Amino acid sequence: MRAEPPTQPTARTPQAQLELIIAQLKTARRARRLTQQALADGLGVSALAVGAWETGKDTPALGNFLRWAETLGLTAAVTGAPTGDTPVPRRGEPLEQFRIRCLTSALAGAREHSNWSQEMVGDALGVSTWTVHMWETGHRVPRTLRLIEWCHALGCELTLVAR
Template sequence: MMKKESSGERIRARRKALQLTQQTLAKGIGVSHVAVSQWEKEETVPRGENLLRLAEWLQCTAAWIIDGDGEVFTAAPRRAPVTAVPLISLAQASEWLSEARLLLQQQATHFLYREATLSDAALAVTVEDQSMLPDYRPGDALIFDPQVAPQPGDAVLALVDGVAMVRFYRLQTQQHDEKTFALRPANDDFPHLHTATSRLEIIGTLMELRRYRSR
């Protein structure tokens, strides 16, 4: 008796037939590429919205993925690609510009999903203090992209003497490849910062604010 193909084997074979990489498929669904790898190895099983998105991208029914029943379609997927942005702490964000970033991405357990193109280095953090009131409140989730250059007035995630914090960007001067800039809080109870007095490094430019109602 011929061995029945497993769900992981169906996912892998269908993905390759459509010439999709694990990374491309993961972005389309809104999960990490590790999740796709785990599905194909049958270490985990896609469920709920992830299963429906997977079926749409593989152009088949959810039933076909799970047990081999149902149909395989030829229509192209209609959903816009979704980027899964790892939501990490500010303490973790302080390592985002180092080699530790890849490990932080792989170990991330919380994500924000955005139906727009972001770089692979995009990240999200939660505001933890009152330095950016009233613009950004404690508990707000902010998505940043390191590949987007900040413009004066943009909110940025920055390293200040090795500590990650959210501030507004203000370019002072630029000579050759060196930029002199300042970072200011929205709340004047917190200090203004300048490259002349602090070691400042931009991690990423704000792309989106997520604010959730408290009960």
């Protein structure tokens, strides 16, 4: 018997949530009067990549997505998940890796709180139990849209908050 998510999933689809977040990032870039080229230079990517992200022609890798938000004074957070132990940075751990671990830790906590197994999450997302395990332990990084789908499956939401 399949356990239900702890809360009702958001009304938005994961793709619509991603589009909303990207629109927020684009608005924040413009509010700071940054060109796509200036943002790209700061992120170490091409202006074409930033343009493709902003128009929805491509989705940034999770690391690029998090750096993009950080550059604009924002951070990604999982909302609607039960609060648990907040991860502590590991010695020598890059900030980007720590931020990813914070997100995946929140989702692992939401999964445990909802009495879902890694297998159930994998089934909901169309990935293997091993993949979910690797995401939760930080050995693999989910794609940005897949992270949003993971949130959605557990009744949570990926949002941007001011730092």
